[in-house]
Amino acid sequence: MAERISKIYQSQRVGDAYTEIKHPSGLTILLYPKEHCSTAYTMFGTRYGSIDNCFQRSDEPAPESVPEGIAHYLEHKLFESEDGDAFDRFAKTGASANAFTSFESTCYLFSCTDNLYESLEILLDFVQSPYFTEETVRKEQGIIGQEIKMYDDDPQWRVMFNYLKAMYHSHPIQQDIAGTVESIAQITPELLYRCYNTFYNLGNMVLSLAGSFDQDKVLEVCDRMLKRSDPVTVTRVFPPEPDSVVKPKVEERLSVALPLFQFGFKEPDASKPRGEKDVAAVEVLLETLASEASPLFRDLLERGLVNESSFAYEYFEGSGYATVIFSGESKDPEQAARAILEEAMRFRKEGIPEEAFQRSKRALYGEIVSSLNSTGNISNGLANMALKGRELFAYIDALAGLRLEDCQQSLDRIFQEERSVLSVIRPL
């Protein structure tokens, strides 16, 4: 077997270090020691999510398309093998296991306080052992159909997808992660194997582990369990997406007591890759514009347009899409959106206040330091960043080195009224 290639990442700022190992199987392994933690948290993820319904394999002449919701379906089915369910195997070690499918990745994870190496073996084994039959695939349609229905009633979910549908013309980010009852009816064992063999190539995957562990023992399990993958790569294929939005406003009525809204701006030219600094610049900008310390938030509160428990903002970005989003409950979503837009325009005209910018950097630094208490946060963060081609400590350094001009450029580029969307859920 070829050599493992190791690299150590260290951060003086947060006083931590971790090791990245390129395993000969193709897998990237990230090991972050937290010596005195009882809980070890492990995540095994692939760069494969709900937006990957059209892809190009390096060994095929043309792209191919698959039904919506197939990545999520595959996640459900992967827990089953010929000998039974992976949950049954974890039950014997006591580990708490789970999995999730997002827009861009599928991750399998467990946390444990005992039997780490046994649980790691189970994780690596079941994710590498697909077993799909006509019967088991058919059976899952009932469960996933119920999951889809549960989300149909969730106003937070509806306000989000209505927003994305109003913003994106053709990018698959607008499709529900679980697909539709109709699309999942088209899923077959053959399609599942095809997607599995394409995206669960170890070169497309990451394993992250945070906690108290013996690195040699972890690598011994990896050497034993990991099956070398063919050198096939996969490229995401998206239809062209214009910078314009589909429509500026969308509304739906649901069984809610108080209206909910989501308002934001579509970032142009979103297919361009974004690095740690790009992300940090937008996050500091949002913090400066709309945090609880901002004049905007006080104005929204004083006018009774938002409340502290629901108002939130985020930079929601990935392959081929990027948008800044403000959300919450509001008796008057139109007025709330207007106030956010006007404050962004004021910032554009008058410039971002230096003092507030510096304060926001400190606040975000504190948040990151705080998040490093938890092995779950660390393992999640490492895996998600690696799957997006980013690195945790580089992000922290980028945040520290950020200049006001970086945020001002992001502000001018992203906050354009003609690319804004307001999604509202109102009571029936």
Next chain:
Amino acid sequence: MSQLITQRLSDAVTLHTFTDPRFKTIKVSVNMFLPLERSTAARYAILPGLVGQVTREYPDYTSFNSRLAQLYGASLASRVQKIGAFQCLTLSAEGISSRYALDGEDMFAQLTDLLFSVLFHPLKDQEGLFPRDNFLQKQRQLLEQIDAEFNDKIQYTHRRSEELLFQGRNAGLSSSGSREDVEALDREEVTAAWEEMLSNARFEIYALGDCAPDGEMFRDRFASVGKPIVTAPLAFEKPSEIRRVVEEQPLSQSKLSMAYRADYAQEEKILFWLAAAVLGGVPSSKLFQNVREKMSLCYYCSAGLHQNSRALYIESGVETHNLERAEEAIADQLRALQRGQLTEDELLSAKLALRNSLQGVGDSLYQVEAWGLGQQFSGSPLSPQQAAQQLMTYTAEQVVEAAGRFYPASVFTLKGGELHG
């Protein structure tokens, strides 16, 4: 491994410390227990959020939050929760430890100063009342929070189920009070309620993380507050009938919440926690394996024991046409357990899963506090390690016998229409 150390500062005030430099943060919380009563619930519920939004030094919302941002995004959080038939009001300050402060600030001192400032010198106007604008702001937000419960159907169903289980009694009240009571609040009574609360509550203080709290400093600060009230889990009452309520809403998926009362002595609480887990608290449980996986009757189906209410809730999301079948199937699983259908594998899986969660409590400051608070409330506290030891000793026979002491009390159904086929 650090331990939670408990120090009685007075008959009414206890300080719990859990200090460990492996944490990168500090958390100081002041929890105040008061009996939950219809007449006082709303006016106590508004208090933590109202006093915790400004200080005399930072008298407006923006300057106060700018100060927190300057302190590396520190937070001053407020919370109101219900434990048994008590209201627990919490004010807590949290931030990074001094070790990571770029300008060398003493973060523990800064955080406790802010916290003590809101507790002991809350901002008042010239009339000696909480400022009018702040009061109206918090009242509006509390009303919106009550309304928002309706938006989340899982949370709403649980709330309605709890109300039905403890119909007409204090344990069934919302921790925020009713909408009408919040609407009727006025500034004078709310300002008076703060002083009343400081005199009448029992205080449980937690100082956690990378800090070295000085017990004497806390003793001095909290010398003249509190009342030594005794908190305890709700007494068991055997239900005389099964109450049922069905509420209809235009939803794709219906929700079902079946509530039981549990008859156990305090020293059996871990045994009953285990019985609930075997039934529906872990992926290997009877409800998950049979009702969800084998019968595909619901997307989620789980059982949770509220130890300080002696209540078990089994909650599920079900297609409307399957409501009756799901309810029957859930009841069947409990009956099977009560008849002794419990394998050694099922029992061991539940034990290992619970032990896993107990052994991880010390890794999270939030969990250390939540565990400690629940245990202190019960009057017979166990450490997570003691609970884990006890847990592993129980036999299948003991769990089966315990399951026989879950008594069906009420069923709340949120019935949807078949909107999406």
